[in-house]
Amino acid sequence: MSTALYTQLLYLVCGGLLLTSVLTLWRRELSALIRLLTAQGVLLAALAALLGTQDGGLELFAVAFGVLLLKAGVLPVVLRRVLVDSGAARETQPLVNVPSSLLAAALLTLLAYAVSRPLVDLDPTPTTHAVPVGIAMVLLGFFVLVTRRRALSQVIGFLLLDNGIAATAFLVTAGVPVIVELAVSMDLLLVVLVLQVLTARLRAAFGDTDIDELRELRD
Amino acid sequence: MSGPALWSVVGVVIQVLLVVLGAPLLVALMRQVRARLEGRAGAGLGQPWRDLRKQLRKEPIAPDGSTVVFTAAPVVALSSALLIVAAIPLITTTSPLDDVADLYAVVSLLLVGSVAMALAGIDTGSAFGGMGSSRTITVAALAEPTLLVAGFALSVRVGSSNLGSLVEHAQRAPSVVLSPATLLAAAALWIVVVAEAGRLPVDNPATHLELTMIHEATTLEYAGRDLALVELGSAIRLTILLGLWGNLFLPWGVATTVTPGALALGVLVMVVKVAVLGAALGASEVFMAKWRLFRVPELLAGSFLFGVLAVSSSFFLA
Numbered sequence: 001m002s003t004a005l006y007t008q009l010l011y012l013v014c015g016g017l018l019l020t021s022v023l024t025l026w027r028r029e030l031s032a033l034i035r036l037l038t039a040q041g042v043l044l045a046a047l048a049a050l051l052g053t054q055d056g057g058l059e060l061f062a063v064a065f066g067v068l069l070l071k072a073g074v075l076p077v078v079l080r081r082v083l084v085d086s087g088a089a090r091e092t093q094p095l096v097n098v099p100s101s102l103l104a105a106a107l108l109t110l111l112a113y114a115v116s117r118p119l120v121d122l123d124p125t126p127t128t129h130a131v132p133v134g135i136a137m138v139l140l141g142f143f144v145l146v147t148r149r150r151a152l153s154q155v156i157g158f159l160l161l162d163n164g165i166a167a168t169a170f171l172v173t174a175g176v177p178v179i180v181e182l183a184v185s186m187d188l189l190l191v192v193l194v195l196q197v198l199t200a201r202l203r204a205a206f207g208d209t210d211i212d213e214l215r216e217l218r219d
Numbered sequence: 220m221s222g223p224a225l226w227s228v229v230g231v232v233i234q235v236l237l238v239v240l241g242a243p244l245l246v247a248l249m250r251q252v253r254a255r256l257e258g259r260a261g262a263g264l265g266q267p268w269r270d271l272r273k274q275l276r277k278e279p280i281a282p283d284g285s286t287v288v289f290t291a292a293p294v295v296a297l298s299s300a301l302l303i304v305a306a307i308p309l310i311t312t313t314s315p316l317d318d319v320a321d322l323y324a325v326v327s328l329l330l331v332g333s334v335a336m337a338l339a340g341i342d343t344g345s346a347f348g349g350m351g352s353s354r355t356i357t358v359a360a361l362a363e364p365t366l367l368v369a370g371f372a373l374s375v376r377v378g379s380s381n382l383g384s385l386v387e388h389a390q391r392a393p394s395v396v397l398s399p400a401t402l403l404a405a406a407a408l409w410i411v412v413v414a415e416a417g418r419l420p421v422d423n424p425a426t427h428l429e430l431t432m433i434h435e436a437t438t439l440e441y442a443g444r445d446l447a448l449v450e451l452g453s454a455i456r457l458t459i460l461l462g463l464w465g466n467l468f469l470p471w472g473v474a475t476t477v478t479p480g481a482l483a484l485g486v487l488v489m490v491v492k493v494a495v496l497g498a499a500l501g502a503s504e505v506f507m508a509k510w511r512l513f514r515v516p517e518l519l520a521g522s523f524l525f526g527v528l529a530v531s532s533s534f535f536l537a
Contacts, residue, residue: 008394011536015399018528026521099520106527113535120535132535 007126010050014130016043017167018109021140021160025101028090033156034079040163041071047170051127063181067166070185075159075192082152082196085203095147105140112136119172131171137164149210151199155192162188223313226477230311230485237486238304238462242454243267245461245493249501250425256505271451277443282343285440292339293441293448296332300455303328309462310485311474312383322370322380325463326363329415332456333359336449340437351436354512358421358433361519362411368526369407372400372533373467382463389470396468400533405468407525410518412460417453418500420510421518431509458493461500465492 020040027033045068052060094101112135120128141161145154162184202214247264254261281289303325306316314320337355340348374380376395377388389395414421417434427435438449466473472488474481510518 004394008397011399011532012397012402014536015402015532018399018532019403022524022528026517099517102517102520102524106524109528109531113531129535132531 003126006050006054010047010126010130013043013047013050014133014167014171017047017163018133018136021137021164022102022105022109024144024156024160025105025140026098028098030083030090030150030152030156031080033153034076034083037079037156037159037163038072038076040160041067041073041075044071044163044166044170047167051170054127059178063178066181066185070189071159071163074189078189078192078196079152079155082155082199085196085200093149094153095149101143101147104143108139108143109136112139127171131168134164134168134171137161137167140164151195151202151210155195158191158195159188223477224315226479226482227311227313227315230474230477230482231305231314231316233482233486234310234314235301235304237489238309238455238458239301239451241490241493242451242458243271245458245497246454248494249497252498252501253505256502267450267454271447274442274447274450275444279441279443279445281445282345282440284344285342288342289339289440290445292335292342293445293452295335297448297452297455299328299331299335300452300459303459304455307459307463308383308386308466308473309459310489311477311482312386313475313477314383317381317383320382322374322382322385323367325382326366326370329456329459330359330363332452333415336434336437343440345440347432347436347439351433351439354433355437358414358515358519361516362414362522365407365411365519365522365526368523369404369411369529372404372526372529375530375533376400382467386466386470386473387475389467390473390475393471396470398533399536400529401468403525403529403532405464407522407529408464408467410522410525412464413500414515414519414522416457416460419504419507421515423509431512433512457497461493461496462489465489465496 017040020036020043024033024036027036045064048060048064048067052058052064096104109132113132116132116135119131122128138161141157141159141164144157144160146157148154148157166184244264244267247262247267250266251261251264279290302319306314306319307325308314308320319325333355337352340352340355342348370380373385377384379385395401413419417424422433422435423431424434426432427439434453438446441449466489469492472484472492474485
């Protein structure tokens with residue numbers, strides 16, 4: 001693959017990652033959020049595969065396949081089951097309303113660009129130029145975690161955060177070793193499964209999945 | 220007059236005639252697509268022109284107490300739209316008015332039309348007119364930042380905000396069209412086109428329901444010849460917005476040289492582009508409901524965000 005084509009595809013994939021993260025803040029329907037997360041998983045796998053074509057080794061292709069399986073296959077299925085169990089179809093009242101959170105997303109993206117400039121300056125290649133996208137995804141994931149109240153939206157924020165970390169790792173170092181990636185993925189799956197149980201218990205206890213109901217500790 | 224200069228004048232005349240004659244047909248096409256998809260027969264492609272002919276024969280009536288603002292508004296709106304048509308690159312980038320075709324100048328000229336209509340709405344003193352004016356200006360004020368930011372994202376790479384240069388640059392380097400910055404700017408500007416043209420989900424052009432209408436509320440008091448001018452003006456406005464969007468993001472086929480062949484190709488490509496975009500817009504409206512007015516800022520905040528992302532990614536992803 002020629003360098004120009006590679007750069008163009010890389011930037012297109014990164015643009016797609018940024019777009020799916022931002023749309024996560026825009027959409028209220030939880031099923032739409034799950035679809036966005038699936039799309040993001042596919043794009044992340046595409047990013048790993050693209051870096052694999054430049055790297056030459058087979059390792060990154062294996063990682064890409066693993067990412068595709070986990071983030072575009074298993075996690076969406078689990079999340080859909082949570083959605084059916086929880087019964088709530090929409091994020092009704094986020095702590096920050098949608099227009100404000102969209103403006104906040106614009107600011108967070110600029111912040112990501114500002115903080116990653118020293119990082120890009122260390123080794124200015126086409127790949128590292130896209131690092132701000134990964135950092136913006138991390139910040140947007142944090143933002144979703146902080147401002148959304150449904151348990152499922154929180155899981156989605158958490159997964160967005162993790163996708164951001166993975167994207168940054170791919171862009172900076174062409175991926176972490178497979179064993180680390182595997183461990184992180186297992187952790188991720190466990191977290192989502194635990195949150196699935198938590199959501200079901202929340203609904204059993206309060207009839208709702210609003211995590212603001214969790215106010216006091218008991219034993 | 221030398222050959223090329225003559226042909227560039229001919230090109231602009233063709234462009235203006237094409238838009239003025241074709242704009243009502245575009246409106247008809249969009250209504251027809253919508254009607255067919257909803258299972259109705261539709262009024263046919265000639266209906267807007269038949270309406271215009273009928274209205275042009277009738278005398279204009281101005282409400283009691285309205286001033287020159289009311290009578291001048293249709294003329295101001297239509298003439299500013301015609302000036303834009305003569306300047307911007309729709310079928311050719313070599314207009315003699317090319318210096319006027321700055322993106323920001325064109326946006327301001329579009330705004331002149333909106334403001335004239337909003338002032339006319341207030342001038343009649345009716346409750347609906349005032350409401351419509353306030354809504355028109357709210358939407359325009361929210362759409363403006365997006366236009367400026369997305370326009371900046373497009374012009375930063377070319378180093379010029381001249382529309383002709385933008386189209387020529389995109390023709391020379393087709394890979395630019397698929398860059399994230401351009402795609403994000405395209406999404407942002409599409410939302411602005413929908414908002415400025417008063418289409419669903421921002422405004423419903425087919426209704427006269429008091430509580431929801433935006434653009435129609437400012438034109439309620441017009442009759443006869445003035446109404447014809449207002450409707451022709453808003454049809455031309457829609458054509459300008461769709462044509463400009465099509466040329467900025469699908470720049471192929473626009474004549475950059477002034478030969479008869481290139482101009483003929485430009486006309487053909489322009490008609491196809493605007494018809495396809497209009498049909499797509501009309502078809503998408505079948506699946507949409509009008510949003511509550513208080514949700515419109517959400518849509519426009521989203522388009523502003525796309526604009527900001529387009530600018531920032533044209534810096535870090537380029």
